[in-house]
Amino acid sequence: MSTPGLPISELLSLLNSGKLTAVDLTQACLDQISRQDARVGAFLSVDPAASLEQARQIDKRRARGETLGLLAGLPVAIKDVICQKGTVTTCASRMLEKFVAPYDAHVIEKLRKADAVLLGKTNMDEFAMGSSTENSAYQVTRNPWDLERTPGGSSGGSAAAVAAQMVPLSLGSDTGGSIRQPAGLCSVVGLKPTYGRVSRYGLIAYASSLDQIGPFAQDVRGTALLLEAIAGADSRDSTSVPKDVPRYSQTLEQPLQGLRIGVAREHFAPGLDPEVERSVREALRVYESLGATLQEISLPHQKYAVAVYYIVAPSEASSNLARYDGVHYGHRAAQFDSMVEMYSASRGEGFGSEVKRRIMLGTYALSAGYYDAYYLKALKVRRLIRNDFDAAFQQVDLIATPVNPTPAFKIGELVNDPLAMYLSDIYTISANLAGIPGISVQAGFSSGGLPLGLQLLAAPFEEERLLRAARMLERETEWHRRRAPLAG
Amino acid sequence: MHTTTIIGLEVHVQLQTKTKVFCGCSTAFNPSNPNVQTCPVCLGLPGALPVLNGEAFRLAVKTAMALKCAISPYTKWDRKQYYYPDLPKGYQISQYDLPFSEDGFVELEPQETPEGTVPGRRVGIIRAHLEEDAGKNTHDETGRGLDSQVDLNRAGTPLVEIVSQPDLRSPSEARRYLEELRLLLTYLEVSDCNMQEGSLRCDANVNLHIHTDDGHKIATPIVEVKNLNSFRNVELALEYEEKRQLEQWQKTGQKIGDVAKETRGFDATRGVTFAQRGKEEASDYRYFPDPDLTPVIVSETYLDEVRQSLCEFPADRRKRLAAAWQLSSYDVGVIVGQGREFAEFFEEVAQLGHDGKQACNWVTQDVLREMNERGQTIREFPLRGAVLGNLLNRITQKQITIKSAREVFATLLSETHAGQVLSAQNIDQIIAEKGLALVTDTGAIDTAIAEVLAKNPKIVADFKGGKQGAIGPLVGQVMKAVKGADPAAVRNLIAEKIGQM
Numbered sequence: 001m002s003t004p005g006l007p008i009s010e011l012l013s014l015l016n017s018g019k020l021t022a023v024d025l026t027q028a029c030l031d032q033i034s035r036q037d038a039r040v041g042a043f044l045s046v047d048p049a050a051s052l053e054q055a056r057q058i059d060k061r062r063a064r065g066e067t068l069g070l071l072a073g074l075p076v077a078i079k080d081v082i083c084q085k086g087t088v089t090t091c092a093s094r095m096l097e098k099f100v101a102p103y104d105a106h107v108i109e110k111l112r113k114a115d116a117v118l119l120g121k122t123n124m125d126e127f128a129m130g131s132s133t134e135n136s137a138y139q140v141t142r143n144p145w146d147l148e149r150t151p152g153g154s155s156g157g158s159a160a161a162v163a164a165q166m167v168p169l170s171l172g173s174d175t176g177g178s179i180r181q182p183a184g185l186c187s188v189v190g191l192k193p194t195y196g197r198v199s200r201y202g203l204i205a206y207a208s209s210l211d212q213i214g215p216f217a218q219d220v221r222g223t224a225l226l227l228e229a230i231a232g233a234d235s236r237d238s239t240s241v242p243k244d245v246p247r248y249s250q251t252l253e254q255p256l257q258g259l260r261i262g263v264a265r266e267h268f269a270p271g272l273d274p275e276v277e278r279s280v281r282e283a284l285r286v287y288e289s290l291g292a293t294l295q296e297i298s299l300p301h302q303k304y305a306v307a308v309y310y311i312v313a314p315s316e317a318s319s320n321l322a323r324y325d326g327v328h329y330g331h332r333a334a335q336f337d338s339m340v341e342m343y344s345a346s347r348g349e350g351f352g353s354e355v356k357r358r359i360m361l362g363t364y365a366l367s368a369g370y371y372d373a374y375y376l377k378a379l380k381v382r383r384l385i386r387n388d389f390d391a392a393f394q395q396v397d398l399i400a401t402p403v404n405p406t407p408a409f410k411i412g413e414l415v416n417d418p419l420a421m422y423l424s425d426i427y428t429i430s431a432n433l434a435g436i437p438g439i440s441v442q443a444g445f446s447s448g449g450l451p452l453g454l455q456l457l458a459a460p461f462e463e464e465r466l467l468r469a470a471r472m473l474e475r476e477t478e479w480h481r482r483r484a485p486l487a488g
Numbered sequence: 489m490h491t492t493t494i495i496g497l498e499v500h501v502q503l504q505t506k507t508k509v510f511c512g513c514s515t516a517f518n519p520s521n522p523n524v525q526t527c528p529v530c531l532g533l534p535g536a537l538p539v540l541n542g543e544a545f546r547l548a549v550k551t552a553m554a555l556k557c558a559i560s561p562y563t564k565w566d567r568k569q570y571y572y573p574d575l576p577k578g579y580q581i582s583q584y585d586l587p588f589s590e591d592g593f594v595e596l597e598p599q600e601t602p603e604g605t606v607p608g609r610r611v612g613i614i615r616a617h618l619e620e621d622a623g624k625n626t627h628d629e630t631g632r633g634l635d636s637q638v639d640l641n642r643a644g645t646p647l648v649e650i651v652s653q654p655d656l657r658s659p660s661e662a663r664r665y666l667e668e669l670r671l672l673l674t675y676l677e678v679s680d681c682n683m684q685e686g687s688l689r690c691d692a693n694v695n696l697h698i699h700t701d702d703g704h705k706i707a708t709p710i711v712e713v714k715n716l717n718s719f720r721n722v723e724l725a726l727e728y729e730e731k732r733q734l735e736q737w738q739k740t741g742q743k744i745g746d747v748a749k750e751t752r753g754f755d756a757t758r759g760v761t762f763a764q765r766g767k768e769e770a771s772d773y774r775y776f777p778d779p780d781l782t783p784v785i786v787s788e789t790y791l792d793e794v795r796q797s798l799c800e801f802p803a804d805r806r807k808r809l810a811a812a813w814q815l816s817s818y819d820v821g822v823i824v825g826q827g828r829e830f831a832e833f834f835e836e837v838a839q840l841g842h843d844g845k846q847a848c849n850w851v852t853q854d855v856l857r858e859m860n861e862r863g864q865t866i867r868e869f870p871l872r873g874a875v876l877g878n879l880l881n882r883i884t885q886k887q888i889t890i891k892s893a894r895e896v897f898a899t900l901l902s903e904t905h906a907g908q909v910l911s912a913q914n915i916d917q918i919i920a921e922k923g924l925a926l927v928t929d930t931g932a933i934d935t936a937i938a939e940v941l942a943k944n945p946k947i948v949a950d951f952k953g954g955k956q957g958a959i960g961p962l963v964g965q966v967m968k969a970v971k972g973a974d975p976a977a978v979r980n981l982i983a984e985k986i987g988q989m
Contacts, residue, residue, distance in 0.1 A: 103536075208780050238781050239780065
């Protein structure tokens with residue numbers, strides 16, 4: 001096992017005892033990237049000198065006896081949708097190929113304060129639109145467990161980087177499952193916080209009412225620690241919620257007593273791979289053995305979630321992406337004869353096909369004469385989906401579901417079938433529509449050796465409950481100790 | 489046949505906040521350095537988010553209160569989407585179906601002017617909403633095909649859009665409405681309404697109702713005249729449209745609905761409106777609620793707080809001043825129309841001078857003339873209301889004559905240097921130096937009269953013989969002898985003495 005693949009608690013105690021320096025750990029990450037990333041393709045950019053310099057500063061301060069922040073020298077990889085001052089932030093799009101962010105996102109400021117080492121920017125589906133990281137304008141990211149398969153998406157680079165032991169922690173963003181889905185497919189832990197828990201300031205918007213930044217880690221402790229570091233209100237994001245951030249890492253080991261877990265019939269629908277279902281049922285048995293009770297619940301509007309999502313998200317995206325017009329920054333076409341042509345040529349060249357598809361969908365849904373039938377109707381159904389969850393959480397503490405309907409699919413398998421690709425988010429999308437938090441935790445492997453995940457959902461701002469429950473399962477199982485079989 | 493002109497105005501007013509409506513950048517007018525008052529938010533950089541400026545909302549609410557609008561307890565922000573280089577996000581944050589205020593009015597009162605009575609009118613306000621301003625494009629006008637340039641200093645400045653009902657019936661009435669609106673907003677200090685700097689902009693919708701001799705009413709197609717940059721141009725453009733639309737109707741017979749609404753510009757040098765390139769189809773702005781901003785809940789407590797902070801509206805002040813000082817509607821119109829500080833100046837002068845009509849004459853004539861000559865505002869004027877009031881009180885108290893007071897006034901102004909603030913002591917000094925105090929010592933006057941009468945027996949005889957005018961030179965001689973005597977009193981005393989002879 002490479003050093004960055006060690007459990008977070010071990011890494012922290014090595015760092016704090018001085019047996020491992022932040023420079024050593026950062027160097028180990030960089031070495032692993034050199035060894036593995038040509039095959040995996042997780043990173044879009046790495047700046048070894050800058051990362052090592054950050055690590056050196058942290059080590060110096062530790063040597064002086066200063067109290068360090070929560071992450072105390074742990075390297076973190078950043079999905080390339082988050083602005084980090086002075087770094088090229090591309091969103092995996094030609095449109096922003098040369099865009100150097102002139103400011104830090106709120107989460108980057110938080111990571112700097114927590115003494116994280118910012119290791120590099122990871123690959124993703126262009127503008128976070130996709131479920132396989134194949135929609136990147138630059139490279140395909142491969143699943144470290146099977147290089148023929150996708151790591152999921154859109155935060156596939158961040159998930160794969162952790163799974164391939166290139167970095168202990170990473171940040172992703174989740175609009176319809178873009179953290180939880182790749183976490184499940186890569187056998188790492190990923191958490192989508194409650195909408196408003198983490199500031200979106202500096203997160204390049206895909207669908208503003210759904211987007212949240214969240215953590216990836218090898219284990220639940222790392223996930224809790226990274227969430228603790230980035231969560232909290234921010235006066236620059238009107239939708240961030242001024243609510244105290246619990247010390248997730250402190251309460252993590254306390255098991256939940258009398259846990260009531262909801263199981264929805266709608267989550268075990270046709271199309272669900274039997275091995276996926278088996279792993280979820282097995283996880284539920286583990287919870288029962290720990291004293292939890294299972295309760296059947298109903299989420300009657302769950303079946304509309306994908307349809308609602310593909311109205312709401314593209315509508316917002318069509319507006320959010322209007323700023324990439326070649327006028328102020330970003331790609332501008334070389335040839336054009338008029339202002340209108342400058343716009344259409346620059347956008348035509350700068351965006352990939354999935355992004356264009358969603359811009360067109362959203363533009364259509366917001367057009368005069370269609371707004372009421374599509375956008376407004378979708379908002380109403382979105383409210384019903386939230387109501388379903390509110391009702392369910394009157395009866396249960398958590399809802400357990402599969403993360404993905406199938407294990408990781410092959411690269412190229414679904415690229416020409418967007419509707420099938422859209423359905424891979426069927427179990428994750430409704431949490432974004434409802435604004436509730438969800439976690440994806442390791443729940444086993446298929447007969448072919450591919451990772452399978454369990455999703456737990458909770459009421460708004462119950463991230464602590466999600467983490468403690470995920471830790472209960474983790475303590476009883478060994479799935480999280482397995483590492484992807486890498487060459488070298 | 490006769491015609492009625494139907495006009496509705498759409499006015500954009502910049503609010504005078506220190507910072508922009510959704511970020512912390514300065515709103516200062518900066519024509520020389522482009523793109524210096526910008527940040528990731530107003531540049532529309534990836535990942536930046538808007539946050540509502542509470543002060544902008546408060547000023548907007550004050551504006552709505554002045555327009556007697558109903559203020560909604562719940563309001564939200566919508567994106568108005570279109571592409572233009574001065575719009576960095578590709579949408580403008582505005583308000584669509586739930587503006588924060590609706591349904592108000594501006595009262596134009598009947599006005600007595602030297603030329604006659606101007607009738608009053610209540611002009612309905614459909615809505616007032618808050619939105620962000622766009623930036624500014626500069627295009628190469630040399631014809632050499634140079635690049636266009638974009639300045640985003642103005643992008644994100646708070647604007648209130650005020651849409652009137654089509655209640656205005658003449659170009660001059662449209663101008664009056666704008667003047668009253670400007671007065672109202674500058675009184676409240678919500679905007680400086682400076683048209684040159686673009687802090688007040690106006691678009692006009694206009695058409696004619698033609699009443700034919702056979703009793704039919706025909707409406708001509710509505711025309712929107714855009715970007716009128718002075719009140720005078722609003723009036724001129726509308727006057728031009730009145731003529732043009734009538735001629736057009738006589739030529740083509742086109743009625744409302746026959747053709748699409750036309751957008752025209754105004755060429756101020758030629759005094760004509762001209763057709764602007766029409767959009768092939770009505771633009772679809774694809775409005776939808778901005779997911780980056782939360783709706784605003786407006787509580788009664790909040791509204792009460794804002795209401796407490798409002799000053800007296802100009803219309804109320806006109807009424808109050810007319811009643812308190814027995815002034816004509818014309819006079820109070822002039823006083824209040826000069827702005828809030830000028831009206832406050834007047835009130836101070838009137839109170840200390842104990843004579844409203846006298847204060848009105850001085851303030852609207854002497855003070856206004858001096859201000860105009862000096863190119864000063866009332867705030868910059870060296871004479872404070874307290875000092876002028878003190879001076880006028882001396883007339884009321886018969887301590888000096890009106891003529892002497894004018895001399896003191898002129899001396900005060902001519903002898904001041906920049907920045908000097910004059911006080912009542914300066915008045916005492918000038919009166920003493922020039923010996924302008926009215927002499928009330930009747931002994932001295934009696935002696936002087938006796939001497940003058942003794943020296944001028946012929947004039948005395950003429951006066952006795954009925955030549956009333958003969959007394960003038962005698963008054964002059966007495967005044968020369970006793971500086972500061974009241975000439976009217978001297979004249980009466982002389983007449984009395986001669987009568988006794």
